[in-house]
Amino acid sequence: MARSTPLGSGFARIAVIGLGLIGSSVALGVRRYLPDATVTGYDAAAGVRDAARDLALCHDLPDAMREAVADADLVVLCVPVGAMAAAAEAMAPHLAPHAIVTDVGSCKASVVEALAAALPAHAIVPAHPVAGTEQSGPAAGFATLFQHRWCILTPPEGTDPAAVARIAAFWEMLGAEVEVMAPDHHDRVLAITSHLPHLIAYTIVGTASDLEEVTQSEVIKYSAGGFRDFTRIAASDPTMWRDVFLANREAVLDMLQRFSEDLSALQRAIRWGKGDELFDLFTRTRAVRRSIVEQGQDDARPDFGRSHD
Numbered sequence: 473m474a475r476s477t478p479l480g481s482g483f484a485r486i487a488v489i490g491l492g493l494i495g496s497s498v499a500l501g502v503r504r505y506l507p508d509a510t511v512t513g514y515d516a517a518a519g520v521r522d523a524a525r526d527l528a529l530c531h532d533l534p535d536a537m538r539e540a541v542a543d544a545d546l547v548v549l550c551v552p553v554g555a556m557a558a559a560a561e562a563m564a565p566h567l568a569p570h571a572i573v574t575d576v577g578s579c580k581a582s583v584v585e586a587l588a589a590a591l592p593a594h595a596i597v598p599a600h601p602v603a604g605t606e607q608s609g610p611a612a613g614f615a616t617l618f619q620h621r622w623c624i625l626t627p628p629e630g631t632d633p634a635a636v637a638r639i640a641a642f643w644e645m646l647g648a649e650v651e652v653m654a655p656d657h658h659d660r661v662l663a664i665t666s667h668l669p670h671l672i673a674y675t676i677v678g679t680a681s682d683l684e685e686v687t688q689s690e691v692i693k694y695s696a697g698g699f700r701d702f703t704r705i706a707a708s709d710p711t712m713w714r715d716v717f718l719a720n721r722e723a724v725l726d727m728l729q730r731f732s733e734d735l736s737a738l739q740r741a742i743r744w745g746k747g748d749e750l751f752d753l754f755t756r757t758r759a760v761r762r763s764i765v766e767q768g769q770d771d772a773r774p775d776f777g778r779s780h781d
């Protein structure tokens with residue numbers, strides 16, 4: 473279900489909790505695209521708070537969660553999925569009654585549940601900006617990360633439509649295109665488009681580095697083509713991805729089952745010399761790639777989502 477009219481978000485004071493890749497990009501995006509808003513930041517790690525101060529990511533960066541959220545109209549939770557509950561519980565007693573809470577977690581059903589339990593009296597509009605890189609930490613963020621990328625909102629049933637519209641407008645102001653989806657549906661879609669590809673990348677890089685007859689230096693030396701692309705994905709943050717696989721367990725295991733069956737079919741085709749089967753599959757997958765490129769979703773373009781300007 474697509475949303476249309478962008479509305480003014482009207483958030484004057486925005487708190488960003490968790491100042492890694494996504495939190496720092498949100499803070500920088502707010503400063504660039506919503507210059508009238510004040511951004512306060514907080515991260516549980518003192519070293520990250522210090523780095524974020526050096527980078528001037530926020531207008532204000534206190535050492536306590538309480539101070540970061542106390543005056544906020546909007547709180548954006550940018551912590552790993554497994555830390556959402558703890559972060560929401562920590563801020564709950566200090567939030568203003570009118571504050572709206574959103575998040576950026578890569579899976580939604582478990583986050584929707586955790587936020588609803590921790591913040592029963594607040595409007596919660598969970599979100600997932602489908603934009604990122606393999607980098608993490610406060611220095612990795614950039615204001616344009618969300619430009620022309622999807623942001624999927626998964627509001628629980630009964631959420632005030634006005635709060636959903638304001639969060640949609642907020643992400644649109646950061647440059648994203650907004651869709652609304654049920655949390656379970658989101659988790660199945662992302663299991664195949666994002667989570668399984670990461671699992672495959674982690675596996676293939678792990679398998680290559682375990683091969684006894686191929687040395688580590690050969691893996692590095694000859695990683696010019698396909699393998700190199702997998703190593704980029706497999707460099708993604710271990711905490712973030714551990715949490716994603718544990719939180720989206722059922723959808724990931726279902727997609728993995730289908731993937732294993734398709735892989736076995738491919739194995740059989742190779743063993744029995746069924747060239748036509750291989751050719752037909754590779755023709756179909758080439759068409760998928762071409763339609764992604766035609767829709768302008770090709771992040772292999774050198775400038776795609778990577779400009780730090």
Ligand SMILES: NC(=O)c1ccc[n+]([C@@H]2O[C@H](COP(=O)([O-])OP(=O)(O)OC[C@H]3O[C@@H](n4cnc5c(N)ncnc54)[C@H](O)[C@@H]3O)[C@@H](O)[C@H]2O)c1
Pocket residue numbers: 489490491492493494495514515516517520550551552553555558559576577578579600601602603604605606607608609610709712716
């Ligand atoms: N990296 C991506 O490509 C990407 C894309 C879209 C969404 N996401 C989601 O965004 C979220 C953040 O990911 P990231 O890539 O920015 O990770 P990151 O590791 O760069 O940053 C996470 C930050 O959260 C802080 N943190 C952890 N627990 C905390 C707590 N209880 N209170 C305050 N701070 C806490 C950490 O110290 C860290 O600085 C995750 O939920 C992830 O699933 C990531």
Ligand SMILES: O=C(O)C(=O)C[C@]1(C(=O)O)C=C[C@@H](O)C=C1
Pocket residue numbers: 577578601602603604605606665666667705708
């Ligand atoms: O471009 C990358 O490096 C990413 O992995 C980004 C990516 C993705 O899979 O597309 C990773 C996790 C997110 O939740 C959203 C985006």
